[in-house]
Amino acid sequence: xxxxxxxxxxxxxxxxxxxxxxxxxxxxxxxxxxxxxxxxxxxxxxxxxxxxxxxxxxxxxxxxxxxxxxxxxxxxxxxxxxxxxxxxxxxxxxxxxxxxxxxxxxxxxxxxxxxxxxxxxxxxxxxxxxxxxxxxxxxxxxxxxxxxxxxxxxxxxxxxxxxxxxxxxxxxxxxxxxxxxxxxxxxxxxxxxxxxxxxxxxxxxxxxxxxxx
Numbered sequence: 308x309x310x311x312x313x314x315x316x317x318x319x320x321x322x323x324x325x326x327x328x329x330x331x332x333x334x335x336x337x338x339x340x341x342x343x344x345x346x347x348x349x350x351x352x353x354x355x356x357x358x359x360x361x362x363x364x365x366x367x368x369x370x371x372x373x374x375x376x377x378x379x380x381x382x383x384x385x386x387x388x389x390x391x392x393x394x395x396x397x398x399x400x401x402x403x404x405x406x407x408x409x410x411x412x413x414x415x416x417x418x419x420x421x422x423x424x425x426x427x428x429x430x431x432x433x434x435x436x437x438x439x440x441x442x443x444x445x446x447x448x449x450x451x452x453x454x455x456x457x458x459x460x461x462x463x464x465x466x467x468x469x470x471x472x473x474x475x476x477x478x479x480x481x482x483x484x485x486x487x488x489x490x491x492x493x494x495x496x497x498x499x500x501x502x503x504x505x506x507x508x509x510x511x512x513x514x515x516x517x518x519x520x
Contacts, residue, residue, distance in 0.1 A: 369448030
């Protein structure tokens with residue numbers, strides 16, 4: 308996610324999107340979008356607070372975070388992109404905003420009110436100690452995205468016997484590969500990349516889960 312404010316994409320139906328779940332008001336063409344006075348996007352946000360874990364424990368909120376990873380979007384735009392109701396999107400955005408995971412990045416004056424463009428507060432969310440509910444929601448959201456993908460997604464699961472040193476090396480290599488990937492020009496298709504590495508729990512007991520999400 309770029310630190311500089313991003314101009315909102317043109318609405319698909321020729322009308323401005325609105326934060327109001329009802330009928331979108333007409334935009335005032337003489338009033339350009341304005342940047343919110345909040346903090347600029349961070350590079351990494353570490354997830355530590357209970358309300359953040361609770362906010363992540365829902366597949367639709369995970370999908371909203373996916374959608375807001377590259378550019379700001381309105382409630383109407385997100386609803387159209389994800390195929391869900393605007394009221395539902397508005398509710399879950401409120402939860403994410405309360406947890407400090409999204410913010411209003413741009414505002415635009417319209418006749419009858421102000422429309423808001425939301426974006427993630429950070430390019431990458433780091434969960435140092437994953438919790439079961441949040442992980443389940445993340446995987447559920449990825450499953451929905453895979454089902455909607457127009458291409459041929461790659462989904463592979465392997466189990467490898469590795470020494471602790473080899474396991475750390477592989478985790479570091481995977482993290483560097485994803486974090487260092489260069490993006491192509493604006494307008495190209497967005498691809499989701501999920502990397503998970505974990506130590507398999509031994510039969511009959513709970514293992515010391517160590518890995519990289």
